Amino acid sequence: MSTNNSTPLDHIRNFSIVAHIDHGKSTLADRLIQSTGGLADREMSEQVLDNMEIERERGITIKAQTVRLHYKANDGETYVLNLIDTPGHVDFAYEVSRSLSACEGSLLVVDASQGVEAQTLANVYQAIDNNHELVTVLNKIDLPAAEPERIKEQIEEVIGIDASDAVLISAKTGLGIPDVLEAIVTRLPAPKSEGGEKAPLKALLVDSWYDTYLGVMVLVRIIEGRLTKGQVIRMMGTDAKYTVERVGVLTPKMVAMDSLGPGEIGFITASIKEVADTRVGDTITEDRRPTASALPGFKPAQPVVFCGLFPVDAADFEELRSAMGKLRLNDASFSFEMESSAALGFGFRCGFLGLLHLEIIQERLSREFDLDLIATAPSVVYQLTMTDGTEKELHNPADMPDVVKIAEFREPWIKATILTPDEYLGGILKLCQDRRGIQTELTYVGNRAMLTYELPLNEVVFDFYDRLKSISKGYASFDYNLHGYRESDLVKMSILVNAEPVDALSMLVHRSAAEKRGRVMCEKLKDLIPQHMFQIPIQAAIGGRIIARETVRALRKDVTAKCYGGDATRKRKLLDKQKEGKKRMRQFGKVEIPQEAFIAALKMGDE
Numbered sequence: 007m008s009t010n011n012s013t014p015l016d017h018i019r020n021f022s023i024v025a026h027i028d029h030g031k032s033t034l035a036d037r038l039i040q041s042t043g044g045l046a047d048r049e050m051s052e053q054v055l056d057n058m059e060i061e062r063e064r065g066i067t068i069k070a071q072t073v074r075l076h077y078k079a080n081d082g083e084t085y086v087l088n089l090i091d092t093p094g095h096v097d098f099a100y101e102v103s104r105s106l107s108a109c110e111g112s113l114l115v116v117d118a119s120q121g122v123e124a125q126t127l128a129n130v131y132q133a134i135d136n137n138h139e140l141v142t143v144l145n146k147i148d149l150p151a152a153e154p155e156r157i158k159e160q161i162e163e164v165i166g167i168d169a170s171d172a173v174l175i176s177a178k179t180g181l182g183i184p185d186v187l188e189a190i191v192t193r194l195p196a197p198k199s200e201g202g203e204k205a206p207l208k209a210l211l212v213d214s215w216y217d218t219y220l221g222v223m224v225l226v227r228i229i230e231g232r233l234t235k236g237q238v239i240r241m242m243g244t245d246a247k248y249t250v251e252r253v254g255v256l257t258p259k260m261v262a263m264d265s266l267g268p269g270e271i272g273f274i275t276a277s278i279k280e281v282a283d284t285r286v287g288d289t290i291t292e293d294r295r296p297t298a299s300a301l302p303g304f305k306p307a308q309p310v311v312f313c314g315l316f317p318v319d320a321a322d323f324e325e326l327r328s329a330m331g332k333l334r335l336n337d338a339s340f341s342f343e344m345e346s347s348a349a350l351g352f353g354f355r356c357g358f359l360g361l362l363h364l365e366i367i368q369e370r371l372s373r374e375f376d377l378d379l380i381a382t383a384p385s386v387v388y389q390l391t392m393t394d395g396t397e398k399e400l401h402n403p404a405d406m407p408d409v410v411k412i413a414e415f416r417e418p419w420i421k422a423t424i425l426t427p428d429e430y431l432g433g434i435l436k437l438c439q440d441r442r443g444i445q446t447e448l449t450y451v452g453n454r455a456m457l458t459y460e461l462p463l464n465e466v467v468f469d470f471y472d473r474l475k476s477i478s479k480g481y482a483s484f485d486y487n488l489h490g491y492r493e494s495d496l497v498k499m500s501i502l503v504n505a506e507p508v509d510a511l512s513m514l515v516h517r518s519a520a521e522k523r524g525r526v527m528c529e530k531l532k533d534l535i536p537q538h539m540f541q542i543p544i545q546a547a548i549g550g551r552i553i554a555r556e557t558v559r560a561l562r563k564d565v566t567a568k569c570y571g572g573d574a575t576r577k578r579k580l581l582d583k584q585k586e587g588k589k590r591m592r593q594f595g596k597v598e599i600p601q602e603a604f605i606a607a608l609k610m611g612d613e
């Protein structure tokens with residue numbers, strides 16, 4: 007189907023939904039699609055917007071998606087509503103911000119039984135920074151625990167916006183959905199376009215992804231002018247030229263169009279080779295008649311967490327490289343380069359936006375590509391000033407230069423916001439304190455405490471979020487943003503198993519925490535490393551100094567010993583089983599360490 011459209015600006019509304027995780031953003035989006043007939047009921051698989059398998063399984067939104075809806079309003083007119091979905095997790099805050107810049111308004115969804123959470127705050131402030139008009143939507147009012155009046159007051163008190171006209175809905179039952187659609191049309195502004203459609207083309211590159219059939223697809227928001235099939239476009243940031251092959255919109259099905267006009271959001275394809283060739287935030291113009299000035303643009307997302315990924319079986323190396331290449335096609339914020347380690351052989355040093363991003367990539371590699379991997383300790387990006395005045399960035403503890411050559415060592419800090427029910431406050435304060443946190447604020451929102459802390463990112467990347475959740479029984483919420491670099495007294499802690507250093511387990515820690523970390527790590531490894539025929543010392547060391555030690559006692563019997571008599575098949579079975587187990591082990595000198603040990607050892611706990 008091909009449609010030529012020219013929706014007048016005042017009949018377009020571009021909006022996002024901002025919410026804390028689990029407050030019902032995807033359910034609401036699905037309802038909006040369903041009630042405007044974007045998909046027939048039978049096409050409505052649950053949660054259309056979260057279309058990746060892992061997203062669906064974990065119930066989180068990663069890649070921003072967009073849909074165009076047609077809505078016949080109470081005034082009898084039909085409006086085009088473009089919904090840009092935004093990811094809800096802290097790791098993807100950057101994607102939230104760029105999705106928001108493509109629209110004029112947001113629905114602020116708050117769970118009426120939970121109230122404002124850390125990501126509600128983070129996301130709503132981003133919307134306000136983007137000059138969005140807001141419509142407050144209180145969801146889950148079907149729940150007996152819903153307290154819409156109290157939550158309205160809370161929103162006014164904490165966020166400082168008027169919530170008296172909040173729309174009360176249940177995305178689950180469908181209650182109130184027509185009111186949301188009316189509010190979008192009557193309360194959110196139409197896009198503006200200074201130059202209109204006669205002006206030279208100026209479009210914002212909002213997002214891009216790789217489609218197996220169509221190649222690189224680019225999501226664009228037209229500011230002025232017209233984007234047409236066959237047009238030669240120029241990316242103003244990279245100066246690359248392309249001929250537009252397809253123009254269309256997502257309903258969420260792809261629908262071809264001849265062109266897109268001012269205020270509209272849609273996709274194009276143009277034989278672009280790689281997602282990496284498209285720069286999110288770039289300005290797209292017509293090569294023949296370029297626009298006078300580019301849009302402000304965004305800074306590219308920088309990876310903040312790095313770790314090494316190695317195949318358990320060295321023979322899988324090429325397969326791993328190709329799998330990573332495929333993942334990167336769709337995720338320009340994931341980076342990798344080859345690395346070799348004495349203990350782990352050949353693998354890759356990978357960069358991620360955060361820990362969740364790391365876990366997702368790791369999971370996809372093992373699930374979609376069936377690869378057994380060992381991940382090394384996650385590390386942040388450190389800055390070094392050397393004694394000769396040069397500056398260095400350090401992504402990998404293994405590359406740590408000789409300490410005598412370092413004049414200054416700096417590590418990244420974050421500013422974290424935590425909201426928690428009062429009864430867990432003590433435990434959380436202790437956690438933050440143990441992680442070298444500096445408290446900057448403590449206020450109350452009803453019976454919940456709102457804390458702001460400055461924390462070294464290095465202390466957060468391991469298991470901070472897991473710990474926070476377990477201390478608060480899942481009730482605390484957390485959000486952070488990077489807050490610059492500070493000088494720090496960091497040391498490299500090595501782990502030696504049977505006197506051999508295991509580089510995958512070495513990490514940079516603050517001097518004050520080194521001994522405790524070393525002790526915990528050795529204790530954990532003692533339980534994780536299976537017994538061998540000999541005694542295995544496990545040691546933590548800083549430089550040449552041992553700071554902790556444990557021993558795995560020697561095993562006496564071999565596995566076949568209990569097969570008295572000569573049952574050969576049974577014996578073979580046991581040996582096969584042992585071989586099977588071996589595949590998932592790595593040999594370090596004479597010692598075999600199971601793959602799980604690496605991951606488990608790095609989840610520190612604060613016992």
Ligand SMILES: Nc1nc2c(ncn2[C@@H]2O[C@H](COP(=O)(O)OP(=O)(O)OP(=O)(O)O)[C@@H](O)[C@H]2O)c(=O)[nH]1
Nearest residue numbers: 028029030031032033065066067094146176177178
């Ligand atoms: N009772 C009730 N449950 C709801 C309602 N809306 C959503 N839920 C449930 O709340 C949970 C979270 O909903 P989602 O729509 O996945 O939340 P989300 O905000 O999109 O989460 P992310 O995709 O992770 O950002 C799901 O189990 C929904 O079924 C509602 O109106 N009432």
